[in-house]
Amino acid sequence: MKPENQNLDVPKPPPTANINSKERKIFAISPNQLDAWRIVPRLLVLLYGWLCFDTHQWITALPDPSSAQQLYASVIFTGAAAWFGFYVNSGRKQE
Known part of the structure; x- marks a missing residue:
């Protein structure tokens, strides 16, 4: 039988790189920047x-093409106008 309090050899995780706060801010995107760059609406469009x-x-x-296939394509293309309208009208309003 093995003792219950046996010391297991678990490898330690590698040390984290020492990144100062200025370098860390380069990789972090604030919510204001994400909103200003409009990444999500641009990706959807x-x-x-x-x-x-x-x-x-x-x-x-x-x-x-059958009538149903033409109707399907027509709905997709009409939806593009709606998506573009939502994209243009979204974002910050100029005051």
């Missing part, structure tokens, strides 16, 4: 642009 491009490639590759 970019993803919706990719969706529109992919839908356009799909609908033009079809030899004879």
Whole structure:
């Protein structure tokens, strides 16, 4: 039987790098900077642009699209105008 209080050889974690506070601030993004750069709205508009491009490639590759397929593409393209409108009207208002 092994004793219950056996000392296990657990490796110690490597020491953390000594980064001073000025270097640490370079990598940290404050909520104000995140809001000012509008990263999330730009990412959403970019993803919706990719969706529109992919839908356009799909609908033009079809030899004879049905009414349902044309309606689907139309809804995607109409939604792009709404997304762009939300993007343009979001953010800080100029006073």
